[in-house]
Amino acid sequence: MRVAVTGTPGTGKTTATDLVETDLEPVHLNEVIREEGLATGRDEERDSLVADLDAVADWLGDCEDLLLDSHLAHQLNVDRVIVLRCHPEELERRLTERGEPAAKAEENAESEALDVILAEAVERHGEEAVYEIDATDRDPEAVAGEIERVIDGEREPSAGTVSFIEYL
Numbered sequence: 001m002r003v004a005v006t007g008t009p010g011t012g013k014t015t016a017t018d019l020v021e022t023d024l025e026p027v028h029l030n031e032v033i034r035e036e037g038l039a040t041g042r043d044e045e046r047d048s049l050v051a052d053l054d055a056v057a058d059w060l061g062d063c064e065d066l067l068l069d070s071h072l073a074h075q076l077n078v079d080r081v082i083v084l085r086c087h088p089e090e091l092e093r094r095l096t097e098r099g100e101p102a103a104k105a106e107e108n109a110e111s112e113a114l115d116v117i118l119a120e121a122v123e124r125h126g127e128e129a130v131y132e133i134d135a136t137d138r139d140p141e142a143v144a145g146e147i148e149r150v151i152d153g154e155r156e157p158s159a160g161t162v163s164f165i166e167y168l
Contacts, residue, residue: 009071080129
């Protein structure tokens, strides 16, 4: 089984997946993209690499039993997609505190309010494979526990249960 943990940057994906107790092998895709040179270039405006998702898919090959962590993980072939969510105001605070430029933090907060990653995940994988977890007021251990419940099949799909539209 392949499980993607995705969400807007700053929602806590890497922190939570590092705490998940599972037999699935964790793969931090952003590190893989950087270390393996799986990018087509650099987005200077956003100061980030532009991932070559075909190259990432090739690098993953037919490997199973993976826990993929990245804001891009939902764009790959996976069995379940966990979308971590965070209230845009909290998300903007987190990104600013970790040194992101204000414009980038604001852009990500707006993307979160508009459900951009959730919509992409549902479009690619269908509602029956997408699970939302609101990480706004949860500590990383609690989020990891919810991820474990999804992996173990103890949680029902929940696309569309989190909304931050009031932020807009």
